[in-house]
Amino acid sequence: MNAPTLTPRRFGRLIGVSLGPGDPDLITRRGWAALQSGARWAYPVKRAEESSYALDIARRGGLAVPDDAVELVFPMTRDAITLAKAWARAAAQTLQLLAEGRDLAFLVEGDASTYSTFRHLARAVRELAPEVEVDTIPGVSSFAAAAAVADLALAEEDETMAVIPAAYGTAVIDHLLDEFDTVVLMKVKPLLDEVLDLLARRGLLASSCFVEKVGAPKQRVVHDVASLRGEKVNYLSLLLVQNPKRQRGELRRGCRKRAEQQAVTAVS
Template identity: 85%
Template sequence: MNNDLPSLRYGRLIGVSLGPGDPDLITRRGWTALQSDARWTYPVKKAEERSYALDIVVRAGLAVPADAVELVFPMTRDAVALAKAWARAAARTAELLAEGRDVAFLVEGDASTYSTFRHLARAVRELAPEVEVETIPGVSSFAAAAACADIALAEEDETVAVIPAAYGVSVIDHLLDEFDTLVLMKVKPLLDEVLDLLEARDLLATSCFVEKVGSPEERVVKDIASLRGEKVNYLSLLLVQNPKRARGELRRGCRKRAAATEIGTVATTAEEAA
């Protein structure tokens, strides 16, 4: 009996961040991964539906390989349906990795920020713990949105928070007093409620709406009150700045320690002189 049979060698699972929509924002590292021998996989909401992530690559001028595989991640809050979809996607990905070839999962935006990829990687590792995972970082949608809207996310000692708008207006209201800039992701379901809050807080003029940033359908709206009652795209966000926010005194530990050292040195020198 031969006990020296080769063990199964899995390929690497690579999360390839593509940026939020503009193909020119694909990093060199991401571009290299796309042109490697890695098998492409990409997310869709329904079988044989258009993939936003895949569209970015196509607009970059790359041909979709004949063996590229779609993975279905339905837009639903049905826990049972979601669990089944995740199980299918993870099993299919593990099956591809078991062929020994790397698998590149195409990710819009950044693979570490509100991304399907991290969830997929965990699910795959539950099936095959030995799978190596590589994450290629990319430009986040809110960084690209701030750039195209000519807005600074933070300057000097300012603070930034990034949250899904789904946390609700009470949480948003609280965070407006804690951060200089608030990035509200996926604002579609609560847009009118958020607009009402920003109007009450007198922050409409210092807020900006950005939809499908970097794509051919990109839209930047600075008169955000005009959006009331409008059905916006799922891929939309609000950048909210609160210039009137009261800030506490900053604790600059290094500077204080440096000052204390200087005082101690002066005192020692004075004692020696005496």
């Protein structure tokens, strides 16, 4: 009996390789293996022939950049027309590379599923060719790494946490501070002074921490966040804000309620 003939894949896999926020030691074993698997590399840049932060993480980890690595341009703009053209161009270029039948490893700073270019790229590629296989390799997020270097807990036991871009504005942030024990504010550069004013009014400056370029050689951790007022900080920066005096509602489910019930049972 003849063995069945396997139909070759029409496209290579699109692999989102999370590299962590900056320290190459935080690249996972799975991510490291993908970068050495023979897959072609693709990496994001803001402008053509500009440096890539994601690519720099791999370089600092001692990985040799393949000669056929390809840059994909994703401009930093909110102009809808410019963005639409850039995404269409990147998706078409990616699909053309995948059509060669070889896997394509797209380098991602941080985690590929968290505020990442990769998920948008994968969606755009699948709109052109739904059969493209996508493999997402998770990684260390910037806020998890920031909490570690700042020696802070993001959440303990039944505490709550929110992660949002600071661009939502101080009114939204003010509301979330009443709803969550920890609020992580991503990309705080444009609104830093406004956020600091809010934290001062709320009495939360002392329980906040600023982290810039976590894991990179120029990493900076600032616990005295008030000292940042008027400073121009890096785009890769965030604030960890804790509200230890937040009024919490009653838990319907959770560790604290179960522990209380067990204690009552034991006494009785």
